[in-house]
Amino acid sequence: MAQLISLDSLKAPTSARDMRAAISTTGCTSGACGSSEGPDDMPAEIWEKVKDHPCYSEEAHHYFARMHVAVAPACNIQCHYCNRKYDCANESRPGVVSERLTPDEAVRKVIAVANEVPQLSVLGIAGPGDAVYDWAKTKATFEAVAKEIPDIKLCLSTNGLALPEHVDEIAEMAVDHVTITINTVDPEIGAQIYPWIFHQHRRWTGVEAATILLERQMRGLEMLVARGILVKVNSVMIPGINDEHLVEVNRVVKEKGAFLHNIMPLISDASHGTHFGLTGQRGPRPMEVKALQDRLGGGTKLMRHCRQCRADAVGILGEDRGQEFTLDQLPETVTYDPAAREEYRALVAHERGEHGASREAAEAELRSVEKAPARLVAVASRGGGRINQHFGHATEFLVFEVSSAGVTFVGPRKVEQYCQGGFGEADTLAAVIDALEGVSAVLVAKIGEGPTKKLAAAGISASDAQAYEWIEAGIAAWYAAEFAADQGGPAIANAG
Amino acid sequence: MAYKIIKSQCTVCGACEFECPNAAIKFKGDTYIIDADKCTECEGHFDAPQCVAVCPVENTCVPV
Numbered sequence: 001m002a003q004l005i006s007l008d009s010l011k012a013p014t015s016a017r018d019m020r021a022a023i024s025t026t027g028c029t030s031g032a033c034g035s036s037e038g039p040d041d042m043p044a045e046i047w048e049k050v051k052d053h054p055c056y057s058e059e060a061h062h063y064f065a066r067m068h069v070a071v072a073p074a075c076n077i078q079c080h081y082c083n084r085k086y087d088c089a090n091e092s093r094p095g096v097v098s099e100r101l102t103p104d105e106a107v108r109k110v111i112a113v114a115n116e117v118p119q120l121s122v123l124g125i126a127g128p129g130d131a132v133y134d135w136a137k138t139k140a141t142f143e144a145v146a147k148e149i150p151d152i153k154l155c156l157s158t159n160g161l162a163l164p165e166h167v168d169e170i171a172e173m174a175v176d177h178v179t180i181t182i183n184t185v186d187p188e189i190g191a192q193i194y195p196w197i198f199h200q201h202r203r204w205t206g207v208e209a210a211t212i213l214l215e216r217q218m219r220g221l222e223m224l225v226a227r228g229i230l231v232k233v234n235s236v237m238i239p240g241i242n243d244e245h246l247v248e249v250n251r252v253v254k255e256k257g258a259f260l261h262n263i264m265p266l267i268s269d270a271s272h273g274t275h276f277g278l279t280g281q282r283g284p285r286p287m288e289v290k291a292l293q294d295r296l297g298g299g300t301k302l303m304r305h306c307r308q309c310r311a312d313a314v315g316i317l318g319e320d321r322g323q324e325f326t327l328d329q330l331p332e333t334v335t336y337d338p339a340a341r342e343e344y345r346a347l348v349a350h351e352r353g354e355h356g357a358s359r360e361a362a363e364a365e366l367r368s369v370e371k372a373p374a375r376l377v378a379v380a381s382r383g384g385g386r387i388n389q390h391f392g393h394a395t396e397f398l399v400f401e402v403s404s405a406g407v408t409f410v411g412p413r414k415v416e417q418y419c420q421g422g423f424g425e426a427d428t429l430a431a432v433i434d435a436l437e438g439v440s441a442v443l444v445a446k447i448g449e450g451p452t453k454k455l456a457a458a459g460i461s462a463s464d465a466q467a468y469e470w471i472e473a474g475i476a477a478w479y480a481a482e483f484a485a486d487q488g489g490p491a492i493a494n495a496g
Numbered sequence: 497m498a499y500k501i502i503k504s505q506c507t508v509c510g511a512c513e514f515e516c517p518n519a520a521i522k523f524k525g526d527t528y529i530i531d532a533d534k535c536t537e538c539e540g541h542f543d544a545p546q547c548v549a550v551c552p553v554e555n556t557c558v559p560v
Contacts, residue, residue: 074511075552084507084552100508129509201515201542203549 046259049176049230052121053153054317056177056230056260058305058409062355062385063348065119066155067314068126069106070099071141072134075127077159077197077213080275081236081266084128099312099327103140110145111334113314113325114152118344126157126179133162135169142173148336153177157234161197161213163220171227178224179232179262180217184242185252187211192241195275218256225257232260232303238276239266239284243292250296261296262303265289286399286413287438293411304411307396316383355385355470362476363406372483374403376410377475378436380444387466387474391447392419398471399439402479407472418451433458441482443474498535498560499545503527505556512547512557521547532560 042050054061075084101109114120123145125131131138142154155177156170163180170178184190190210197209204212224231233253235246242249250261266283268276275281284292293302307317315321378397380389395417399410415432418425429451436442439460445467455462466474498520501512506527513521513528518541520534530547537559538545547557 073507073509074514074550075509076511076550078552084509085505129511134510134514198511198515198550201546201549202544 046230053155053177054122055124055155055179055303055306056232058303059352060121061305061317062383063119063351064121065117065314065316066122066124067110067113067117067120068124068312069101069109069141070125070128070312071101071103071106071137072125072127072131073100073129074134075129075159076133076161076199077130077209078195079159080193080195080281081238081268081277083273083275083277085273101327103137103144105327105330106141107144107148108330108334109325109327110152111148111336112330114149114341115334115337116325117315117321118340119316120152120341122153122155122177124155124157126155130159130162131156132158132160132166132170135162135166139169139173142175146173149338155179157181158220159213160217160220161199162216164216164223167220167223167227170224171229175229177230177232179234180221181234181236182214182217182221182249182253183236183238184210184245185214185218185249186245187214189242189245190214193236193238218252221253221256221258230259231257232262233258234262234264236264236266237284237289237292239282239288241281243284243288246292247295260301260303262306263289263293263296264306264308267308285437286411286435290410290438304409307412351384358470359407359472362470362472365473365476365480366402366404366406369404369480369483372404372479374401375440375479375482376400376438377402377478378413378439378442379471379475380442381471385471386468387443387471388445388468390419391442391444391451391462393417394444397436397439397442400471400475402475407475429454433460436460441478443478497537498532499530499537499547499557500532500560501528501530501547502556502558505553507553509552511550511552515546515550517541517546530557 050056051060052064054064054066110123123142125138125141138156145152146154154173154175156175157179158181160180160182183193187207187210190213191207194210194213196203196205197213199212221231221233233249235242235249237243237246246263253261265286266276266281268274268281268283270277270280293304296302305317312322313320314325376399378399379387380391380394381387381398382389382393394415396412396414398412401408401410413435415435416428418428418432433455442455442460442462443466444462444464446464447462452462463478466477469477508523508527510523510528513523517538518534518536520531521528522531545557551557
């Protein structure tokens with residue numbers, strides 16, 4: 001059984017070994033919660049469904065892990081951002097996977113992970129391929145896992161084309177979370193994203209193909225909502241093709257009862273061999289994604305903590321332990337031991353209480369700050385909801401917006417690790433600064449003098465004054481101090 | 497006549513096995529192969545060979 005380490009160990013730096021152990025047994029790498037996501041803001045039965053699901057609840061993703069098994073590789077549509085021929089273990093993007101599993105192998109893997117990763121709460125089938133089109137394998141996997149681990153949440157992703165025929169079986173298997181990728185509600189735009197679909201034993205192309213696909217996505221969405229299944233809609237934001245149009249997509253899916261809308265930036269690179277990659281279609285910049293998300297909101301919640309993980313990801317969002325659980329490392333026979341997961345849940349219940357109280361105190365502090373502009377603040381965290389990572393060790397920064405109204409999560413910004421083996425690379429630092437576009441301050445556990453100066457030159461203040469603090473409390477303290485400094489006089493604007 | 501699968505191009509997704517009306521496609525070793533004796537090019541079943549229509553990589557299911 002995996003040993004549980006108190007979340008307290010995240011408050012102070014310990015040995016590298018302890019840090020790894022702490023990360024592997026506690027929370028997520030993000031402090032992405034907001035008060036709008038708590039149990040007080042939704043009906044009890046909905047909170048019950050999402051409270052352990054890291055993708056459906058920002059709050060839950062502090063604490064719980066998911067795993068994907070790639071058992072259903074066949075797909076019935078082609079998307080311009082996907083190329084099935086390319087795969088690389090170093091890549092992190094949806095649909096990418098290093099090994100495929102039979103349903104039997106998948107069950108073995110899920111049990112092995114459940115025994116080692118007590119945060120595990122969700123099993124998803126999310127490509128490569130379409131979990132609903134390749135239904136027999138999805139169904140066999142879910143049924144066998146549910147028998148072994150009855151409390152694991154089952155979750156799947158689909159393009160929606162084959163969905164209407166399978167909604168009843170999905171409901172019967174108690175799959176209560178389904179993600180549909182809906183990139184457009186306009187077939188003319190759809191034809192620019194989907195070159196073809198395979199439906200009713202033939203290949204369809206162009207606007208005709210998109211018309212069929214979009215109609216069936218909508219029908220599937222309505223049928224799931226009617227059965228009380230929570231639906232997340234993923235939309236890939238493709239500048240110049242559907243970026244403006246996603247406002248309309250948001251309106252439509254909201255009206256039809258989607259629970260969550262996730263705007264995902266297109267990942268596009270010629271080396272991926274995708275149509276968009278090869279034709280130079282660019283992905284959006286983080287600030288473009290944020291600007292779009294800010295125009296949406298209201299009604300259906302927006303998912304801002306998505307890491308666009310691999311189709312065989314294992315662990316909390318933002319980390320991937322998939323390489324620890326490849327087929328060749330799995331024992332021939334595994335027996336599920338529920339003790340670790342049960343113990344972990346008790347620990348989470350305690351931590352949630354403490355973190356919640358800290359968030360409330362932070363909000364109270366912010367309310368006392370008057371007439372200050374909203375600011376973006378980036379945080380380096382390696383889990384547990386705290387500012388607890390060295391600037392140079394961060395592979396992503398969590399960006400929050402802070403104003404007197406409170407602290408809200410904006411999204412993660414991925415960066416290349418600046419400090420490797422103690423030496424910072426100038427090129428990498430420039431890329432980090434670029435990734436922090438729009439950010440006023442970076443709060444970290446520790447940062448050297450060199451990067452602090454270079455960040456300052458780029459207009460970003462870096463500080464380790466809030467080291468090991470809860471994220472919201474640390475940001476609130478920075479903001480309150482910043483505002484107090486502003487009151488002392490316009491020192492910067494009029495200096496010299 | 498029959499179809500065959502170009503192994504170097506195949507992504508091993510298995511969609512063709514799924515759609516073949518003759519159960520002529522099987523996973524063998526590390527790739528899918530079409531049993532030429534069973535393959536009818538989908539004549540009498542469908543307008544187009546199903547393996548070609550569903551395959552995600554162009555020119556991977558081709559006439560023998």
